[in-house]
Each structure stands twice: as structure tokens, then as C-alpha cells.
Amino acid sequence: MTARRKRGRGRVRASVAAAAVLLGAAFGGLAAAGKLPWQDGAPGKGTAADGEALPQAFLGTWRGTITTKVVPLPSTFTATFTAGRIGEDVGRTSNASAFSSTVCRGVLTLLSVEAGTVTLQERPEGPQAGCSEAREKQTYTVLDGGARLHVAVTGAQLGTDPEGDLAKQ
Structure with a gap:
């Protein structure tokens, strides 16, 4: 495998990791705000947990x-x-x-x-x-x-x- 291919794969992995972090942050923010489709009302108030x-x-x-x-x-x-x-x-x-x-x-x-x-x-x-x-x-x-x-x-x-x-x- 060439050095060029290794760098390309490294960039793809870094991009996927960054996207996963952003998606996790967005999900966490929506969950904390009580904005997920299965949530009704404020977090911690009347939720299934x-x-x-x-x-x-x-x-x-x-x-x-x-x-x-x-x-x-x-x-x-x-x-x-x-x-x-x-x-x-x-x-x-x-x-x-x-x-x-x-x-x-x-x-x-x-x-x-x-x-x-x-x-x-x-x-x-x-x-x-x-x-x-x-x-x-x-x-x-x-x-x-x-x-x-x-x-x-x-x-x-x-x-x-x-x-x-x-x-x-």
C-alpha cells in the first residue's frame, strides 16, 4: 500500500469520527432539551425512565x-x-x-x-x-x-x- 493511500484512508476515518462526534453532540442537545420525538415535555418530567x-x-x-x-x-x-x-x-x-x-x-x-x-x-x-x-x-x-x-x-x-x-x- 502506498503512502498516498494510507493518508487518504486516514482522512476518511478522521471525517467519519468527526461526523460521529457532531451527531452525538446534536443528539445529546436534543435529548437534554426534550425535543426527541418520543419525549413529551421537559426532560425528567413524565418520561419513561x-x-x-x-x-x-x-x-x-x-x-x-x-x-x-x-x-x-x-x-x-x-x-x-x-x-x-x-x-x-x-x-x-x-x-x-x-x-x-x-x-x-x-x-x-x-x-x-x-x-x-x-x-x-x-x-x-x-x-x-x-x-x-x-x-x-x-x-x-x-x-x-x-x-x-x-x-x-x-x-x-x-x-x-x-x-x-x-x-x-
């Missing part, structure tokens, strides 16, 4: 009417919560349209826990005719000392983001 559990007040089945924002369309919404920690599936939903026989079902993953409020990511429970395949964030807040929950959805199709109150069943 915390291992916080779904509070007891949310456990059980809740039902009520939610209404979309753009055009007020009501539907009967049911959420059933089971025990679990951040990053785990802790519930299931069903959303029955008031104007058709469509019932959309979802699975809830716990994202964060704060005083009286939890945020979850809903994903569709498999392909369903007439239902959105969009993943939506849902925030549940305890009302009336635990007799009701308020649910607010963000990320719904066309910005419809429904919300409403649910009663314990």
Missing part, C-alpha cells in the same frame, strides 16, 4: 359524550383504564358515532402523569372501516373529586380535536 404508574383515580371504565370542535358532532366515548406505568398500554377506548353505526376502538399508552392529569397516546386497534388511522394524544383530568374525567383530544383528523366529560361506570 420515571416509571410513574397510572394513578388509582383513573382505573375503571368511564363513559360520556365528546363533541368535535370544527363541526359539533357528538359521539359516545368509553375509556377503560387498567394498572400500568409510563410507556405501557394502560387502557382501551371506543368511540361510537351518534350519526352512524361506526365504532372506532383504540389502545392507550401512558405518556405522562401530573397531579390529577394524565396524557396518553391512542393508536387504532388495528384497521377499522370508517375510522381514522391517526395516532392522537388524549389528556384526562380528574373533576369533581374523582366523579368525572374531562378528556381532551389533540391530533385528530382535520383538527376536529373532540373533548367532553366522562362519568365512572
Whole structure:
């Protein structure tokens, strides 16, 4: 091997090493700022590493009417919560349209826990005719000392983001 080839390989290795250092620094900066796609909110607050559990007040089945924002369309919404920690599936939903026989079902993953409020990511429970395949964030807040929950959805199709109150069943 010639001296010229050795110098060329050395430059390539140095360039790859420099790129790796820059990529690591960028990743670290994004992680510290809480800007990675799987992070929700500030670092160290409600992240999976915390291992916080779904509070007891949310456990059980809740039902009520939610209404979309753009055009007020009501539907009967049911959420059933089971025990679990951040990053785990802790519930299931069903959303029955008031104007058709469509019932959309979802699975809830716990994202964060704060005083009286939890945020979850809903994903569709498999392909369903007439239902959105969009993943939506849902925030549940305890009302009336635990007799009701308020649910607010963000990320719904066309910005419809429904919300409403649910009663314990």
C-alpha cells in the first residue's frame, strides 16, 4: 500500500469520527432539551425512565359524550383504564358515532402523569372501516373529586380535536 493511500484512508476515518462526534453532540442537545420525538415535555418530567404508574383515580371504565370542535358532532366515548406505568398500554377506548353505526376502538399508552392529569397516546386497534388511522394524544383530568374525567383530544383528523366529560361506570 502506498503512502498516498494510507493518508487518504486516514482522512476518511478522521471525517467519519468527526461526523460521529457532531451527531452525538446534536443528539445529546436534543435529548437534554426534550425535543426527541418520543419525549413529551421537559426532560425528567413524565418520561419513561420515571416509571410513574397510572394513578388509582383513573382505573375503571368511564363513559360520556365528546363533541368535535370544527363541526359539533357528538359521539359516545368509553375509556377503560387498567394498572400500568409510563410507556405501557394502560387502557382501551371506543368511540361510537351518534350519526352512524361506526365504532372506532383504540389502545392507550401512558405518556405522562401530573397531579390529577394524565396524557396518553391512542393508536387504532388495528384497521377499522370508517375510522381514522391517526395516532392522537388524549389528556384526562380528574373533576369533581374523582366523579368525572374531562378528556381532551389533540391530533385528530382535520383538527376536529373532540373533548367532553366522562362519568365512572
